[in-house]
Amino acid sequence: MSVLWQRVLAPLSRVPEGLHTAFVLAQRGVVRPMRPDKLLRIGRAWRHWGVTPPLGFAVGAVRHPDRPAVIDERGALSYAELEQRTSRLANGLRRRVTPGTRIGVLCRNHHGPVETVLAAAKLGVDVVLLNTGLSGRQVADVIAEQQVSVLVLDAEFRAQLPELPTEVDQVLAWTDGTTRHDTLEHLIATSSPRRPTRPRRHARMIVLTSGTTGTPKGARRPDPPSLSPAASVLSRIPLDSGERMLISAPLFHTWGLAAFQLAAVLGATLVLRRKFDPEEALACVQRHRCTAMFAVPVMLQRILDLPEEVRARYDHSSLRIVASSGSALPADLATRFQRTFGPVLHNLYGSTEVSWVSIATPQDLRAAPGTAGRPPRGTRVRILAEDGSPVERGETGRIFAGNAMLFDGYTNGGRREVRDGLMSTGDLGRIDAAGRLFVVGREDDMIVSGGENVYPKETEDAIARLPEVAEVAVIGVDDQDFGQRLAAFVVLRPGQELDAEQVRDRVRDQLPKFALPRHVVFLDELPRNATGKVVPRELRERLAT
Template identity: 80%
Template sequence: MSTLRQRSAALLRRVTPGLHTVFVLARQGVIRPLRPDKLLRIILAWRRWGITPPLGFAVGAVRHPDRPAVIDERGALSYAELAQRTTRLANGLRDRIPRGTRIGVLCRNHHGPVETIVAAAKLGVDVVLLNTGLSTQQLNDVITEQRVGLLVLDAEFRTHLPDLPEGIDAVLAWTDGTTRHDTLENLIAISSAQRPTRPTRQSRMIVLTSGTTGTPKGARRPDPPGLAPAASILSRVPLRSGERLLVSAPLFHTWGLAAFQLGAVLGATQVMRRKFDPEQALSAAQRNQCTSMFAVPVMLQRILDLPEQIRTKYDHSALRIVVSSGSALPADLATRFQHAFGPVLFNLYGSTEVSWVSIATPQDLRAAPGTAGRPPRGTTVRILGDDGTPVRRGATGRIFVGNDMVFEGYTNGSSRESRDGLMSTGDLGRIDAAGRLFVVGREDDMIISGGENVYPKETEDAIARLPEVSEAAVIGVDDADFGQRLAAFVVLHEEGGLDTERLRERLRDRLSKFAMPRDVVFLDELPRNATGKVVPRELLDRLRS
């Protein structure tokens, strides 16, 4: 009897995740009854492509061929059009890619990178998503390290071409006016519409780390093992089939890529603009009746910084979900955004290496604005001490996580530390009595000042809560007397609204002596990279100057 119960329990553990996936996908409209002929076409597409980008658009071409798949500044492309165009593009690119090399994509958000990713997957060729903020030297280094043989780039970045490795082939994605270079549109126009043969291997997408502390590294993103990863996110963020999704996060970043992948699963219409502008984002959301938005925190900050008379002239009543990720969401920003837009904000904490870790719902953010939320189903999060054992509830330790989409390692052969099947995020955090995760900061951000452990994020959040402050960043610097000290970099809403002494005075009741910033530098804006993350080395340059 005991053996039977054990077998039943083991069977239930195996079956339950699958049932949960089906339930979530059915609830969100991803799975629904279909005519037998359409179902057969979808099964054949799945057998051909597996769980890869072409499948999502092939399914869309069967289920809703006329629905816009991508809307950008050039107009709309339907699911049927995108499926056909990517077949032509795959045929046009096949002979342009030297054997054993990859396609590099240096593009802003528009249909070009979407079509390139899908076409590459139809060929079984790896894609390297390149950060648009890379210097020519960084781009050169990455292209060489990642064995990029063909570069797809927007025309605005072609000034890099003369200094790139000799023999690099290039195709322009977005162009303004006429050009003598080859373009994606030309390849699509002249290439065969015959379906390419099934690739012998699945394409991999390589995303670069943020590079805020050095040269970006390539991280190999795994193919989803099925639809369970999508269901895991949808269990906490209730996106629905057919969403109108404003993708403001850059596609070359893990978060923008996640929006693209989820959008394909949902059969969503993905609305994109090449460059983020806060007013244009609100205008695009209204014009296209967007129901959801994927953004990084600095974008939400820029929207709130708009004068109220500009912000309120746009109707955002259709916008029911705004998902923020890519960098830490300040508690004060979470509170102010929900005050202005209602209970629509979700905060996803994750990284290039581990994908998602936890998700905070609007209710979580109302109860504890600084939280990173709770892990969704299928994700394990543990807080471990330096010796690798779990810390007590509420204590700060190293964050380790496990899920279906942990990365396969860096392309240089290195990886991140793992313990008992869980991977380090590189962050410090704690879990409160309600099971909510709080990220204290990066492991290498913590400083020891006068013998005390000090976390810059605590000081950063305290400064950001001051009404005169638009945004702030705090870093540790060397100190002859205390070993290390904190330096704060502050952007004010209005010049002269606060000086160093008044800022420190306002913080005295909120921070310990060692958490008080010894240096305060007022800036017009914080130095950020193309993904919106603050660049610490540039802050140090500002301090020294």
């Protein structure tokens, strides 16, 4: 950010929240003059829907009805078309949803899950966003626990669900060829186009925690109290009205869902592909002149892993914002990505439970590539010791955060630890002299080796900087002599060679002795879940073999 803009924006930290929100939304082009008749129609939509996803797309249907709302492999749907189709779908689903139950969504990225979420919100029915990487048994367990009576799913997943209760009504969202089963398209084509009556309650979206161990828990996402949460994020990630946003992060994940919600505020176009392919992502940017991309770090790694001559085939000059979240962004990856694509990378640190905590701008990542950035307006972050007292600046402690979008709790009744209105993220971190946050790892990742506290991420970052290394994951394992020691799992770049002792020798001068990995295991690829997070359990299994 230029010095001039710093001087312009500095006084905004002292203005009331409403004025700050109005300023940011005007700066981003969301708030601007329009005809009185459109203002009247928007006012009626606000009274009908409140601050919910249907409102954003209803506003889009008034302001720019012909603008594409969603583009996927099967073409484009305009804002006007999406508004009518989701009203039809809501009317079609109404007679299928049992009172007190929920709608489940098991879909890849395409218009189907977008329309289902909007239709359910128009009915006031909660939606459970299911991870496409779950096993059939896990899906059945989640459906039973979350009281799902209607499951909207892609046809490819039907064969994986033999244990699904027969009373669960299945509706196919994406099919290849003809089918005898009910589909979203059939419901839309055969249902009334009348706008549904105002729901008695606001629907909640239930996102499954994307942890790497155990059965995922359902987390109730809150209703935004106003447009202030969106303005808070937009003050650090300067997305503009009418962006064309390639959403590579899964829509069932908190990060993909955040992109969907921001698109509703911005009147943006969602560009979706069912499966991520790094070259296809670049082709999409060129084909649709995408101005923004939402991804998880491993996707950015896959793009950089493409041969330079492949990347050079595609024009990505339209891309001015690449927003990354969902897992830790390695410092070396941040540096290499901006060296290749320019100062476009933004890194949001958050979780399903706390939403966002901090956001790093391209300037932050250039100055300190490993940083998670700074908290945006309206967000408080504290680093606390085990007893709840604040630690000194620069010291490592537990990260607590507070904002307007803390989750409402797990659907099983569980909650996160809260201190003075701030919720634990479950991570350890520190804040440097410039006020930038650094995340050093999960609380349960820290190990004690020979009496010393060891954070695997420090070792992970040191190994990742080796030019021969494509990816690395470091975890703690039991050790008879030291209690615990580190094990590093390394993926080498094509044509590169290293052995375990060379890895240790190359990072020895960067790490204390107790942070050197005792085990170094070379893999063809790291085991990851559907949201790109490494699965430690599978790494331990590979070490045991």
